[in-house]
Amino acid sequence: MKKLTERDLNYVIDNGIIDTADVLNQIENMKREQILKEHGDRIRETKGGYYFRIQDNTLKNGEYRRRNKDRHVLEDLLVEYYKNKEKREQELETKENETFEQLFFEFMEYKKTKVAHDTVRRMMSDWKKFYVPQKEFIHKPFKQITKIDVDNFLDDVVNQSEGIQNKAYCNMKGILKQTFQYALDADYIDRSPYRDRVNKKKITPTRKKDSKKEVFTEQEHKLLLTDMERRLSKTPSNSIPLAIMLDFETGLRIGELLALKETDILKDKNNVYKIHICRQVVKKHDMSDINNIKGNIWTVADYTKSDCGDRYVPLTPKALEYIKRIIDINKQNKVYNDDYLFLTKEGTLITESAVDSQLRNACDKVNILRRSMHKIRKTYASSLYHKGVQIPIITKLLGHADEATTMKYYIFDVYDAQETDVIVLNALSSTDNSNNTTSCKKTVTNGDNKIVMFQSRKKVENLSKFKVSHS
Structure with a gap:
């Protein structure tokens, strides 16, 4: 048949x-x-x-x-x-015959439902850079991978001719650790072969970045403000320069800055104007193919980067002035979009790339080192610190979860070389004049008198909407 x-x-x-x-x-x-x-x-x-x-x-x-x-x-x-x-x-x-590469992609399909899209993008970037070249390791059945295999793989990575920074190494090995932990949780294996026994001397320590590249000095700040005013006089309908100027006064993340609304500006019972940070502009990514992640859709999310990101930031007189000018520009352009401050002439939200691009162009114009909007945020934190504001307060203002992050990554020297020399020489002269007696006294400046002690992150009481008067 x-x-x-x-x-x-x-x-x-x-x-x-x-x-x-x-x-x-x-x-x-x-x-x-x-x-x-x-x-x-x-x-x-x-x-x-x-x-x-x-x-x-x-x-x-x-x-x-x-x-x-x-x-x-x-x-x-x-x-x-x-x-x-x-x-x-x-x-x-x-x-039994599934390779480590296959296990990794299965793990990432699970992982992408648990973390932010940017985390997935970073992990995929590390995978392509550090794992894909190691064909023998990633094509081996994951159940046959031994602790010695893991040792050899990690040794190969740190022995690269160009070397590897400590932060990059930690991110890279995290993929290996988490992938085997996933296999353990899924009951594919009884124990994980992961361990870290590389020679740490071969890993370059993560050193604090150069202040010159991370923050703007006071003189550079002045140069930028002058150039922003020039741009405003040349193109009065463009509020991007005011976005840059406002960020120097508030230290917001660029996504938080561009998601601000007029109704976020409030006055507390002490008549102090503050701005409520409660949303951000984020980029949506197409995660259907994690090996080829695409992200080109910007949207406003009604949440901040973390719980600590939801906060109230006090507004200086300059900040209030900039906000009034922004609102005036929108009225002149006859645009309105749900109370958002930063709008194009068409009424759509201004993009992050447009603001960053204008800042970089301004840096070129005034002949200073190119820096991004995030460097303004670091300048804000560093300026507060050097004016005597305590780290716990700066941490709350920045919306950070811990003080270590603020101190390690956001506090830099905001003085140029000449200003630093003057400060050091004055300090040494003061020591000499005190007859070798150690002094812990701090000179009180007008700036110190203006420092306000902020409350813990609670809802501000008796808030009233910030009103803008137009003559």
């Missing part, structure tokens, strides 16, 4: 010669009959009905038990159990 080929089967299905639904139903019935034939004797009749008990060490209590008055219902449960068991065994058998 001639056997049906795949082509024959496709022909009879496509032409409706056989009913596929009926065939599938018959297959399921045959599977049911086979399972009951092999395991049906596990069902025992007892007083008041039927029950079965199956030893299964994969379950929490070590067994699978069910009881019911209706034998047919219990048969359904028994069949379902053995179908699921067969499916699990097939999956485990498939996992």
